[in-house]
Amino acid sequence: MSEEIITALRSAWQTHLESIHGDNPHPEARQHVWASGRRSCVRRMGLDLLYPGDDRGRDADAMERLQRGREREAAIIARLYQIGPRCTPPFEVVETQRSFRVVDRDGILLITGKMDLRLRFSRDIKPICEVKSGRTYERVEELEDLERSPWTRHALDQLLVYLLQAEEPWGFFIVDRPGMPLFLRVNLEDHLARAESFLVDARAAIDAAYGGPLPDYTGNPDNCKRCPHFGKTCAPPVGFGSGSQIIVDDELEALAEARYANEAAAKTFGHADDKLKKALRGVEMGILGRFMIEGKWQKGTKYSYPAEVKKQYGAEDPHHTFKMKFTPIPGPEGAAETEQEPTP
Amino acid sequence: MSEKNQTAAVTTEAPPAPKVSVHEDIRQVLDEVLEEAELSRALRREEESALERLSTMPDGADLFKRKAELAERIYFAAIARTRPEDWVVNADAQGHTFAMLKASGAALVAELYDVRISNLRPVDAAGVFRPEKESLGEGKYVLKAWCDAYSKMNGRRVEHLMAARRSDEDFIGRLIDGKGDFVKKRQADEVYTANPTDLANAVHTLLLTKAVRVLCAMTRVPTSDLTLAWEKTNKKVENCVKGAGFGSADGRRAQGVASGEVKEGLEKLKAEILRLAMGNPADVAKITKEITANPDKNFAGMTDPDRIVQDWMLERAWTNLKKHPLYAPPKDAAKA
Numbered sequence: 080m081s082e083e084i085i086t087a088l089r090s091a092w093q094t095h096l097e098s099i100h101g102d103n104p105h106p107e108a109r110q111h112v113w114a115s116g117r118r119s120c121v122r123r124m125g126l127d128l129l130y131p132g133d134d135r136g137r138d139a140d141a142m143e144r145l146q147r148g149r150e151r152e153a154a155i156i157a158r159l160y161q162i163g164p165r166c167t168p169p170f171e172v173v174e175t176q177r178s179f180r181v182v183d184r185d186g187i188l189l190i191t192g193k194m195d196l197r198l199r200f201s202r203d204i205k206p207i208c209e210v211k212s213g214r215t216y217e218r219v220e221e222l223e224d225l226e227r228s229p230w231t232r233h234a235l236d237q238l239l240v241y242l243l244q245a246e247e248p249w250g251f252f253i254v255d256r257p258g259m260p261l262f263l264r265v266n267l268e269d270h271l272a273r274a275e276s277f278l279v280d281a282r283a284a285i286d287a288a289y290g291g292p293l294p295d296y297t298g299n300p301d302n303c304k305r306c307p308h309f310g311k312t313c314a315p316p317v318g319f320g321s322g323s324q325i326i327v328d329d330e331l332e333a334l335a336e337a338r339y340a341n342e343a344a345a346k347t348f349g350h351a352d353d354k355l356k357k358a359l360r361g362v363e364m365g366i367l368g369r370f371m372i373e374g375k376w377q378k379g380t381k382y383s384y385p386a387e388v389k390k391q392y393g394a395e396d397p398h399h400t401f402k403m404k405f406t407p408i409p410g411p412e413g414a415a416e417t418e419q420e421p422t423p
Numbered sequence: 424m425s426e427k428n429q430t431a432a433v434t435t436e437a438p439p440a441p442k443v444s445v446h447e448d449i450r451q452v453l454d455e456v457l458e459e460a461e462l463s464r465a466l467r468r469e470e471e472s473a474l475e476r477l478s479t480m481p482d483g484a485d486l487f488k489r490k491a492e493l494a495e496r497i498y499f500a501a502i503a504r505t506r507p508e509d510w511v512v513n514a515d516a517q518g519h520t521f522a523m524l525k526a527s528g529a530a531l532v533a534e535l536y537d538v539r540i541s542n543l544r545p546v547d548a549a550g551v552f553r554p555e556k557e558s559l560g561e562g563k564y565v566l567k568a569w570c571d572a573y574s575k576m577n578g579r580r581v582e583h584l585m586a587a588r589r590s591d592e593d594f595i596g597r598l599i600d601g602k603g604d605f606v607k608k609r610q611a612d613e614v615y616t617a618n619p620t621d622l623a624n625a626v627h628t629l630l631l632t633k634a635v636r637v638l639c640a641m642t643r644v645p646t647s648d649l650t651l652a653w654e655k656t657n658k659k660v661e662n663c664v665k666g667a668g669f670g671s672a673d674g675r676r677a678q679g680v681a682s683g684e685v686k687e688g689l690e691k692l693k694a695e696i697l698r699l700a701m702g703n704p705a706d707v708a709k710i711t712k713e714i715t716a717n718p719d720k721n722f723a724g725m726t727d728p729d730r731i732v733q734d735w736m737l738e739r740a741w742t743n744l745k746k747h748p749l750y751a752p753p754k755d756a757a758k759a
Contacts, residue, residue, distance in 0.1 A: 122550075126551075129551070130551075130620075132620060133620055135620075287549065290549070291549070292548075292549055292550055293549050293550040293551065309627075310552075310623070310624040310627030310628060311552070311620045311621075311623050311624045311627070312551045312552050312553075312620075312623070313551070313552055314543035314544075314546065314552035314568075314627055315543075316539065316540060316541040316542070316543070317539070317540040317541075317543075317631060318537075318538070318539050318540075319530055319533035319534045319536075319537070319538050320534045320537070321537065322534070322535065322536065322537020322575055322576055323497070323500075323534075323535045323536075323537070323576065325493065406503075408496045408499055408500040408503065409499050409503050409651060409652045409653070409654050409655075
C-alpha cells in the first residue's frame, strides 16, 4: 500500500506541474519577441517566432525548476513588502508583473514583457528589479559572471530592455542563492549599445516572421548544440571541431614512445615515492631494509593571504593548465607495440 | 491572328541551322569551363587535405607509405574512441559480421576526421529547412533531404548525399494522433503517425550520420577491426547492438532467459524447421507459428523460434512438428 501511495503522490505532483507548465499542444506563431527571448543566434530568434512547436517536450524536472523559480520570486517579493517600511530610506513595492511593449518607429510591435517589480523610494527614484534564481545563478558574484553560462547570458538583455523602455537610468537584479540574496546594480548608460543591439536583432527576427528571409546562420556552432530548431527547421553547415593535427616530428615521436614505454614504471615510482615520503617525513637518519635514509629540513617561505585579499588578485584564465593524455593507437601495428615491456 | 497566336506560330517553326551550332559551341565551351572548374576544385581540395600535404614533401615513396600507415592509424584511432553501443552489428548469409556506425558515435569519429557538412537541403525561400515530402498513400509519407560533405583529414568528398525517413518507421520520435496531439498511451485501434518535426529531425540526424559513415568508411566495418581497436579495454563486440542476421529483438530478449539445455534443443528444432521450410524464411515463420499455437488456450502461436525459452514449449513444438503435414523424418533417420 505504501508503494502505491508514493506512486500516486509522484503522479499527482507531475500532473500538477503539467497543468501549470505543460506544453501547449498547438503553440501559435508570434510576430513579436518576448523580453526573455533574446538569443545569441538571431536566426533562432526568428525561428522561435515562426516555429514555436520545435521547442516542445519539456520534462518534469525542467517544469519543476520553472515552478521553483516562480515560487522563489514570489517569496522574495513578499519579503520586500515586509522590508520596505523598515529600510532607510523606506520604499514601496510597486508595478509588480507590469506588462510593457516596445514599438518600433514604424509602429511594428518589437518586444513584449512583464517586469518583476519596481521599488519606489521617492517620486523620482523607483528602480526596476528583476528577480533571478536557480542553480545557474548560485555562482554569480558580478555582472560579468552572467556571461559565463548560456542559461544566464541574456538576463542582462532582459533588464536592459526594461530600463530602455521605461527610460530608467538604472535598475538591479535580485539574485537568489544560498544565504543572503545578491543585489547587482545595472546602469543603462554602460550597456546602451547592447540594449540597442537587442532591438535591432528583434527587428530582424520580426521581419522574418512577417515573411522576410531568416537572418543568417550563427557563426558559433556552440549555439546550435542546445537549439530546439537544429535539424528541424534549421540546417546550418555542420563541423565537428578542428580535427586532429598530424604532427610529423621524429624526435617528439621517439619521446612519446619512451614516455609510453616507461609510463608504468613511472607510476610505480611515483606511488612508492609519495607513500615513503609521507610515512617517513621528519626522519633525519634511519635504516630501512637495505636502504639508508637521510632527511633534512629545508627553509621555505609560506604566504598566508586572507581569502579576501587572495581573491582580489585571482582571475579566471581559460588557458591556465593544459592536460594531456597519450594513448597508443590500437590496430595491427599498435597491438604489437602494446606488447612491449616497460624499460627499467 | 492575335499576338499570342503569332508567337506560337513563330516558336513552332524549326530553328535555323547555324543557330543550333552556335548553341552547341557555347554548350561545349561551358562544359569545358565547368569541367576545368571542377578539376581545379578537386585539386584544391586534395591540396588542402592533411594527407596530401604530406605526400608533396620530399621522399615521396616513403611518405606515400607513411600516408597509408597514417590513414590506418586514424581509422583505428577513430574506432577506439567509440563505444559498443555506437555500432550495429549485422550478419550476412555466410555468417560474416560487419558493424555500422550509429548516430551516437558519428560525432566521435567526425571530430577526428574533421568532417564538414554543408549545403543541407532543401530549404524554402525564407531559408527554413524543409525535407521533401513524398506520399506513400494511406496517410504515410517519406521525408528526404540532401547534403554535401568533406573530410579535411583524408580529403574525401561526397555530394548529393541523400537521407530518407518514413512516417511509419519505429523509433523516430514522438507520435501524434489525428488531431496533432502527442500520444501519451497507444490505443490498439487508433492510427498514429510520426510528429513531423521529430521526423524532420530524424532525417537531419541520419544525413549527418550517413555523411560521416561514407567519408570515414564506417558503413561496413569488419567486427575484427572493432576487436582490434578495443583490445585491452572493456569494450566488446558482443555488447554492440544486434541488427540484421541476428533474429528479432523479441527473440534475442527471450534467449537471454533461456537455459543452456533449452538453447541446445532449440538449435536442433530450428534446423529441422529450416529443413522443412527448405530455407524459405516466410515458411519458417509460418511453420513456427503453427507448431507453437495452442488453440485450447486461444494462443495463435509465435513466428520467431527464438522465443521458445521453456522446456515445455520446446517439447510441445517438437510434438506438433512431428504431426505437421509437411513433416517427414530426415533421410538418415528413415534408413536407421
